[in-house]
Amino acid sequence: MNCQLCSESNVPSDHHTTERHMKNKTLFDYSVYKKQNVGNKKGIIVSCDVRSSSSTHSQCYESKINVSVKPNEQVEFTFTILNDTKKDKFSINCAQIMHSKLNFTINDHGIDAGSPPHIIKPKSKLNKKITVMFRSASVGEYVMPIVFCFIMNSTNENIVIVRDMVVYVEKQKKLHDKMYSPFVLQSIVAEKTYRCVREGTREEGIFTVPKNYKPIYSSALKCPSNLTQEKAKLVADLRKIFSTGITKMNYVQFFHHLLWYEETVLKNNLKNYNMTGVNLKLGSIPSSYTLVVPGLAEKRPSLLVGDYLFVKPQNEKIMFEANVTLITENDVTIQGMHSTFFKNYSKTKKYDIRFTMSRVTLERMHQAVHFAEQQMPRLFPTHYTNKKKVEPITEFFNVNIRDNLEQRSAVEHIVSGSSGRAPYLVHGPPGTGKTVTIVEAILQLVVRNSKNRILVCTDSNMAADNVATMLIKYAKKFPSEKFLLRASSFYRTWATLPECLHAFSNGTSTKDFWSVSFTVFQKYAIVITTLSHAAKFSGSFSKNSTCHITHLFIDEAAQASEPASLIPICGLLSTAGSLVLAGDPLQLGPVIISQKAKEIGLGLSLMERLMKTFPQYNDVKNDCNYIMLLRNNFRSDPDILHIPNELFYKGQLRAHASEDPISKTDLSGEKPSSRAIMFHGVLSKEQKVGMSPSFYNNSELEIVQMYITFLVNDHRIQLEDIGVITPYIRQAYHIKKWLSSNNYEKIEVGTVESFQGKEKRVIVVSTVRANNDLLAHDAKFQLGFLVDDKRFNVALTRAKAKLIIIGNPLCLRKDKKWQLYMQMCRELGTYFGFDSDNIETDELDRKVDEILPLFRHIEVSKQE
Secondary structure: OOEOOOOEOOOOOOHHHOHHHHHHHHHHHHHHHHHHOOOOEOOEEEEEEEEEOOOOOEEEOOOEEEEEEOOOOOEEEEEEEEEOOOOOOEEEEEEEEOOOOOOEEEOOOOOOOOOOOEEEOOOEEOOOOEEEEEOOOOOEEEEEEEEEEEEEOOOOEEEEEEEEEEEEEOOOOOOOOOEOOOOOOOOOOOOEEEOOOOOOOOOOOOOOOOHHHHHHHHOOOOOOOOOOHHHHHHHHHHHHHHHHOOOOOOHHHHHHHHHHHHHHHHHHHHHHHOEEEEOOEEOOOOOOEEEEOOOHHHOOOOOOOOOEEEEEEOOOOEEEEEEEEEEOOOEEEEEOOOHHHHHHOOOOOOEEEEEOOOOHHHHHHHHHHHOHHHHHHHHOOOOOOOOOOOOOOOOOOOHHHHOOHHHHHHHHHHHHOOOOOOOEEEEOOOOOOHHHHHHHHHHHHHHHOOOOOEEEEEOOHHHHHHHHHHHHHHHHHOOOOOOEEEOOOOOOOHHHOOHHHHHHEOOOOOOOOOOOOHHHHHHOOEEEEEOOHHHHHOOOOOOOOOOOEEEEEEEOHHHOOHHHHHHHHHHHEEEEEEEEEEEOOOOOOOOOOOHHHHHHHHOOOHHHHHHHHOHHHOOOOOOOOOEEEOOEEOOOOHHHHHHHHHHHOOOOOEEOOOOOHHHHOOOOOOOOOOOOEEEEEOOOOOEEEOOOOOEEOHHHHHHHHHHHHHHHHHOOOOHHHEEEEOOOHHHHHHHHHHHHHOOOOOOEEEOOHHHOOOOEEEEEEEOOOOOOOOOOOHHHOOOHHHHOHHHHHHHHOOEEEEEEEEEOHHHHOOOHHHHHHHHHHHHHOOEEEOOHHHOOHHHHHHHHHHHHHHHHHHHHHHHO
């Protein structure tokens, strides 16, 4: 049983009797009744005169009274109550704000239950002054309800009117109106579709979603009562496969279905971004067109070069497939459309656009899953009985590894092949030198046997570039021209390829790109590429190729889904070859869109499944023949490392980072010293654009700007040493926009996912999710991504010397991890801004208990 009010799942049967539930029920009732009592009623008109030094004087009759002021600026709300009836008299017996915190104070107006009644005669105003004052030094969005209670003298009827005072404390005035999405949820279909003109041929329709399963995936495996017996059996069989979990017997079937499930959800989600009535402009390249796509910079929709979309002339029955060949911040260039389109094109013509997804990576994963049976000893490993002798290494390329017990042991076991056909795992928590360790192992394998053929795969180009950059530092020690190849896809964003890798790459742009043949691929000692691109050389895809790789390393293995990891394992790794998985399952896992598919198993990496399922990969046991946990953290200040170490790594990590003066520096200059972690509380409210799933927060944006200014101007921190992390793309977009306007483009901004594997001297985190209503029940305080342990771990462990978290404590305190962080900052004296600990909840409860009976009495009177 779930409780929506408390935002809890699997609650016990007596949950409704708990103190927490009863309190949430009271707050829920209050919020419902409050909405019903915001307007003027029965001839009583409540208006408000708003004054501040910078805002224009205004008279407000609305239920919500908004005003924008600067920090420390005073606002005065003066309420006027008019009896606009011709003959009815009213008594007012209550005029109170719901709590005395949040910098709102009400004057001593003398209207309360113990005082003589104050009569308001017909066509008259209340002769009492009701004034609320507000002032705050902290940026944020402050909301205060004020409740007026009346009695109609002739009928003894209770009347309640509620007004919300909303104050935006901000250094620069912003628009606070709701924004709307430009996209439409509208199907775009045609009687005839002209496909793209493609170079060469490619087999179409590999492992497409079976038609009879599409509605099942779309309905999240639900079984409606009107389902046919045949369909009901399909649902039951599918549920049985998923509930059983991954086994040798169902392995292939299990992952085919999960990939189809994910694809169905992806396609359904893309419908949210269909566009209607847009124009196409002629592009600079012959036979090309440009299309403006709002939200492209925020990856709404997320497009890649090489993707396809459909263009339909409005009010026509035909549609054209187009290939995306260039992406900028605001528009895409499309090419390859059928010649019929060129003949009828007009710049004034209106077109409908339907986005679609490339199936290439999905097809490659399906193909790998199809061939998985031959790799079962790696996927379901047993203890290797004929253990090889681990040979000690005396000469290291990186001398630092020699003195690091765990790193040295991992390298020696990998080179000796101590795990046999079973994978060897390098568990590398943040900043412990995981990639440095596998780089050393790779170099040792190359120098020991010139016939070794090593493939290094990662889930992303960035991670692959990182490994390659580390390896080429030793290129001079290997004079062979075939030492290393960084193999990239034709469709990669070439501008992101580091210049130092140009000489080792199969291209530096789309113009000089050359496709790597399998013959060339075999000649290199080390090839580095992405998991998906490895399919280009895979035996599963190339009839003439053979599995020749002696050692396969997958870096950031915990970030890749199991089917993605299978691409090089099943297609390129020789039967006697060695598999090394390096990563940290306690950091971010695979990016899966379907929440259900993620929970069933697609969100679990091969590395994490092995660690959870097979005893030889137990971290505590740490059998160095199969797994090595790296313990020395060389990245973060002990303050930064403390909470992640205790929460996720059982206190096993050791802080070895060098001291940095910025860790002990107070950024504002108000204190003589500080610590490495900070929290800045902001009372604010999240915002979003239309139906977009991405949030942003203007108040937090101001605080981010303040700290960036402190860091750059006052403390001379280099732009490249600063990173800004936020869980939401929309917030990242707003932050980047501000940075660009101030020539701070070198400050890296991104989501938690984009910062995996990275480090910065200073990290600023904007948590975004916020609710500024102190009287909201728990379900209103949604944290979304923020409750995820892995995101929390990654966000906190990117910083080397200074970590600044910005967020709404009212929301964050609902999660134990964030509560722990805020409490540590309080104890260290590094908590700034709004603090929810200063709110006296007893007073709030008492005020709600006083008002709620009046609301309920009014509701009963209506029903009678």
